[in-house]
Amino acid sequence: MSISTENMHNTPKAGAQETLQAPLLNTYGARFPVLFVSGSGTILHDDQGKEYLDFLGGLAVTALGHAHPGVTAAVTAQAGKLVHVSNLFWTEPMAQLAFRLREITGWGRTFFANSGAEAVECALKLVRKWAGPERPTVLCAVPSFHGRTFGALAATGQPAKQQGFLPLPAGFAHAPFNDLKAFEDAVDSTTAAILVEPILGECGVVPATPDFLQGLRTLCDERDLALVFDEVQTGVGRTGHWWAHQSYGVLPDVLTSAKALANGFPIGACVAGERLADAFVPGDHGSTFGGNPVVCAAALATLDLIEQEGLLDRVPELGAQLVTGLEKLPGVRETRGLGLLQAAVLDAPIAVATVNSALVHGLVVNAPAPDVLRFAPPLTVSPAEIDEALQRLGSALAHARHADVEAGERSAAKGDDREETP
């Protein structure tokens, strides 16, 4: 069956999206009307030949940009040699990546999975096994996001995402993010571990305060709890260190990684320090595809290239350039984030309208909240690309603000409540 994508770009025919959606489960609703066909570095191309600056990076995934030749070469070479043998055997890329991860964390033993949620599931099972049946509870933050599988969803501090899927697995408690006292009060004799993101990603890019993370470390030490940092979004250089916890100088007992680890190839990793690592014994956990040699070759190339190209050192300066530019844009109330994971908080709930307008202007960003825009460009982004993105964003914001004012005037004239954009 051939599907015409004609007119998808910006002004889709009403029927085009419905046709494409027909064979899919309805989890993503109406996608943006853009069909991407290729990319290079920070640039994406759609099927109409239009060029976009990708400042979302596939949701904080493509740290090296699109189609990095070094990653392509590693994947191609490995795919031509060996694609899969199962976890009953050794492969070179998997073994090398485990050592490489130990090098860049400075500690830990790894389990390889295929996604962020799977890495979190591994961490949840590990802390359960370590603490034993008398202490089943994992204390998590509200808000937070840890994934869509049942365990990760139960950990996720967002009741709206849990609705319709009850009952969720038991053994989860929640306390407000960045409220150390609330976490201290929430720990009881059943608590095994504390699980937090060092920077809330999906919940609007909210960095933990240094006191909060340090306080959690102390609390875990005093109460013999495991501290788990979900670095699925914040890891692999995004903050200017390999891991956000290194930016904070606070060590977890368990670390989850995914997203950027293989620059777009599906991978997850759960790294456990020696204090917990021995809790797992053979048979406790597994994965058919986890540690796949092609994906591990992509991850090895990604880590090597980040190092060889000196990308970690570039992040603070590039992040500062982005923040300075964002703060000058009319309509931006404040910025928050670390390194190249940044958010612009708008003075009106027009983030979705801005994202749509940004696409028209050739810029990809997203809106994790009605008044928040998120930026996670590749670590390879150039200063000139940041300037250009800021210019396109300025136009998109102006357009969205103008539409918002017009909508407000229309509804005021009608005597309605203020209209929500869109």
Ligand SMILES: Cc1ncc(COP(=O)(O)O)c(C=O)c1O
């Ligand atoms: C902090 C965090 N944990 C877990 C996940 C889930 O990752 P995945 O979508 O790969 O399952 C995400 C995804 O956004 C995330 O940001």
